[in-house]
Structure formats: structure tokens, C-alpha cells
Amino acid sequence: MSLEDDKKHIWHPLTQHQLHPNHLLIKKAKGALLYDDNGNEYIDAIASWYTCMYGHCNPYITSMVSKQMQNLDHVVFTGFTHEPAINLAKSLIQILPQNQDKLFFSDNGSTSVDVAIKMALQYHYNKGDKRSKIIAFEDGFHGDTFGAMSVSDLSIYNGPFEDFFLDVERIPVPNENNLEAIKKRFLDLTSKNKIAAFIYEPLVQGAAAMKMHKSEHLDSLLRIAKENQIITIADEVMTGFGKTGKNFASEHMSQLPDIMCLSKSLTGGLVPMAITSCNKEIYNAFLSSKMEKGFFHGHTYSANPTSCTAALASLQLLLSVDIQKNIKMVITSHQEFNAKIKNHPKVKSTRQQGVIFALDLNIETDRYGDLRYKLFDFFMGKGIYLRPLGNTIYILAPFIVSKAQLQKIYTVIEESFDII
Numbered sequence: 001m002s003l004e005d006d007k008k009h010i011w012h013p014l015t016q017h018q019l020h021p022n023h024l025l026i027k028k029a030k031g032a033l034l035y036d037d038n039g040n041e042y043i044d045a046i047a048s049w050y051t052c053m054y055g056h057c058n059p060y061i062t063s064m065v066s067k068q069m070q071n072l073d074h075v076v077f078t079g080f081t082h083e084p085a086i087n088l089a090k091s092l093i094q095i096l097p098q099n100q101d102k103l104f105f106s107d108n109g110s111t112s113v114d115v116a117i118k119m120a121l122q123y124h125y126n127k128g129d130k131r132s133k134i135i136a137f138e139d140g141f142h143g144d145t146f147g148a149m150s151v152s153d154l155s156i157y158n159g160p161f162e163d164f165f166l167d168v169e170r171i172p173v174p175n176e177n178n179l180e181a182i183k184k185r186f187l188d189l190t191s192k193n194k195i196a197a198f199i200y201e202p203l204v205q206g207a208a209a210m211k212m213h214k215s216e217h218l219d220s221l222l223r224i225a226k227e228n229q230i231i232t233i234a235d236e237v238m239t240g241f242g243k244t245g246k247n248f249a250s251e252h253m254s255q256l257p258d259i260m261c262l263s264k265s266l267t268g269g270l271v272p273m274a275i276t277s278c279n280k281e282i283y284n285a286f287l288s289s290k291m292e293k294g295f296f297h298g299h300t301y302s303a304n305p306t307s308c309t310a311a312l313a314s315l316q317l318l319l320s321v322d323i324q325k326n327i328k329m330v331i332t333s334h335q336e337f338n339a340k341i342k343n344h345p346k347v348k349s350t351r352q353q354g355v356i357f358a359l360d361l362n363i364e365t366d367r368y369g370d371l372r373y374k375l376f377d378f379f380m381g382k383g384i385y386l387r388p389l390g391n392t393i394y395i396l397a398p399f400i401v402s403k404a405q406l407q408k409i410y411t412v413i414e415e416s417f418d419i420i
């Protein structure tokens with residue numbers, strides 16, 4: 001094995017290989033730490049894209065999965081069912097917003113979004129009401145498959161595909177100043193078009209560098225959607241499972257979503273899986289004596305038993321006293337860090353929602369401008385894995401991060417103010 005073989009054979013995601021041919025070899029990971037092949041360690045301050053929230057190689061999750069995989073590895077999920085899926089479904093439904101009633105399994109965040117969009121379109125179609133337009137937020141990100149890419153706005157690299165996208169109307173994210181105008185636009189769109197669905201990342205737009213909006217603002221848009229029979233789709237692929245201070249970001253609103261998308265930390269980062277959940281009304285619209293009214297969507301690895309086991313173990317950890325205590329510790333620590341740095345001349349603004357903390361530096365730059373590479377290298381050199389975007393530095397560490405590790409992250413971020 002050598003890194004030359006990586007260069008020879010592997011095409012990495014989201015990478016311009018001519019500009020960035022080198023990749024760091026990670027040998028192992030444990031808890032909040034990553035280790036490279038030179039023995040350097042890094043605090044994983046973004047939980048490997050918000051997946052490993054209970055720590056890397058969590059011993060409880062790995063032991064449950066290891067037991068499961070010796071008993072039932074995989075089986076077709078059409079015509080068959082199994083205990084790991086049933087146990088997970090029962091536990092997950094208990095903590096999802098109370099209108100959520102049925103779970104549909106797929107493989108990753110993007111497929112969970114594609115499933116949600118297809119459910120919404122077919123829901124109307126089955127009722128004899130053909131609707132084709134979808135409303136989505138500016139700066140939203142929902143994934144890289146065609147449906148998910150269509151509703152995403154972070155499309156600077158989507159040029160080759162734009163002619164093939166779904167029919168999407170984009171509205172700005174609401175704030176104090178534009179709320180009334182957006183409500184008016186939403187109503188206007190509804191009266192002039194056949195809108196099938198409204199998809200949104202509730203409260204925090206992850207890939208837009210943790211942009212945040214207020215729950216009461218989103219709530220008022222959801223109310224308009226409900227009043228006009230528009231299916232609401234909460235993409236909680238990033239926000240789900242405790243990150244916003246509640247189990248799901250949707251719990252911060254009074255209007256509950258019709259459909260929810262879940263992935264990323266669903267399995268604690270061990271194996272891939274996603275779930276699209278929906279309420280009874282959506283599900284019932286597919287019940288019929290006619291085959292074609294059913295939902296003919298399926299992935300080979302749907303509800304893989306080892307993935308379901310990893311998800312159930314993760315859920316049990318999320319609800320445990322220890323994790324809940326540590327979530328509170330992280331929230332308070334971020335608040336203290338915020339108080340300390342928010343008036344620093346290099347800091348333009350800060351924001352926090354639960355364990356998610358972000359700060360914008362007082363400097364103009366592109367999303368993938370030179371600044372982020374300079375900062376990235378600085379942080380890695382100091383043993384912290386952070387991925388700044390544009391002028392934003394954000395922290396979304398595993399729930400099990402220690403106070404000392406958090407302190408180290410904060411200190412290194414403060415030190416970075418001196419290099420810009």
C-alpha cells in the first residue's frame with residue numbers, strides 16, 4: 001500500500017485532482033480523534049461531516065453491530081422483514097415529531113431527499129392533482145443525486161446539469177427584514193402555480209456554512225404551506241439527532257413537517273443508511289387495490305440489518321444520560337467561547353444553535369478562496385480538523401468531545417485570528 005496507489009486509482013469526491021492531488025492518509029480513529037500514518041493526531045471538530053456524534057469506533061455501537069453481522073448480514077427487504085428494522089422503527093417513531101408514522105429506508109442523505117420528493121409528487125398524482133413545482137430556500141443544500149441537486153441552490157458547480165433539473169422556485173431564507181415580503185412571495189407562488197412541496201433545512205443550512213434562521217419565521221412559512229396543501233419536507237440529514245439542542249430541529253416549530261429526511265449521524269458514522277419518514281396522510285394516499293398507486297422505489301441495501309443495528313445503538317446513546325449531559329456541556333462551552341470572542345476585531349459575527357457554533361471572519365473571500373486553505377492548513381498543523389467555508393469557521397464536534405478538547409479547539413481558532 002502506498003499513497004502513489006491512491007493517486008493511480010482513486011477519484012475522490014468534490015476534488016479538482018489537478019489542483020489538489022494529495023490526500024492525507026488516516027490510519028485510525030477513536031473517540032473525538034483521528035490519527036494519520038505519521039502518528040499525528042487531530043481532534044475531529046466537525047465529527048467527519050456530523051456523522052460520528054458518539055465518537056469514532058464507539059465501543060457500544062461496534063459491539064452491537066459485530067453481534068448482528070454474525071447472525072443476519074443482509075436480506076431483501078421486499079417480502080421479508082427483520083428484527084433490527086422493526087426494533088429501530090419502533091424506537092425512532094417514539095422520538096420523531098408525533099405526526100411521523102412510517103419509515104422508508106434508503107442509503108444516504110441524497111437518496112432520502114429523492115425519496116421525499118418522489119413521495120410528495122406521487123401523493124398529489126395519486127389524488128388526481130398533478131403538481132410539479134417545488135419551493136426551496138436559497139443557499140439550501142440537499143445532496144448530489146439529480147432530485148436532491150435540483151432543489152439545492154449551492155449550485156456553482158452544477159452548470160452541466162441545470163437543463164435537466166426539476167421545476168424549482170427559490171425563495172430567500174427569512175429574517176426580520178424580509179419576512180413579510182417572503183410570505184407574500186410564497187402566497188403569490190401558491191396562487192399562480194401548482195406547488196407540490198416545500199423543502200427546507202430547518203433552522204440551520206449546513207453546507208451554506210451553518211447559516212441560521214429563526215424558528216418563528218420558518219413556522220410562518222410552514223403555516224402557509226399547510227393552508228395550501230403543499231407537502232412540507234424537513235431535510236434533517238444534518239440537523240437531526242440532537243444537534244440543535246432538541247432531538248430534531250423540527251421540534252422548535254409548532255407546524256410539524258409532513259415528511260422528514262434523516263441520515264448522517266443516524267448510524268453514528270459506522271455505516272451508511274438513510275430514512276425518509278412521513279405522516280399517515282402521505283402513506284394512506286399510496287394505499288389502493290391498484291399496484292401502480294404504490295411507491296415503486298427501492299434500493300438493494302434497503303434497511304440493511306447491520307445499518308439498522310448501528311442506528312438503534314446510536315439512538316440509545318443519544319437518549320442516554322451521559323450524552324444528554326455532554327450535549328449541555330458543549331452548548332454552555334460554546335456560549336462562553338462566544339462571549340469571549342464576539343467583539344474581537346477579526347470577528348464579524350457569531351451564531352449558535354445547540355452544539356453548532358459558527359463565526360464569520362471580518363474578511364471578504366470566496367467559498368473556496370485561498371483563505372479557507374490557509375486556515376485549514378493552520379488548523380491541521382495544530383492538530384484540529386476544521387473545514388472553514390469562505391470566511392466562516394464552524395464547530396460541530398462529536399457529542400463525546402471533552403472539555404479540554406473543546407478548549408483546544410477554541411484556543412487554536414483564536415490563534416488563527418493572528419494569521420489572517
Ligand SMILES: *Cc1c(COP(=O)(O)O)cnc(C)c1O
Pocket residue numbers: 108109110111113141142143144201206207235236237238239263264
Ligand atoms: C449531507 C446532506 C445531504 C446529502 O447527504 P449525502 O449522504 O451526502 O448524500 C442532504 N441534505 C443535507 C441537509 C445534508 O447536510
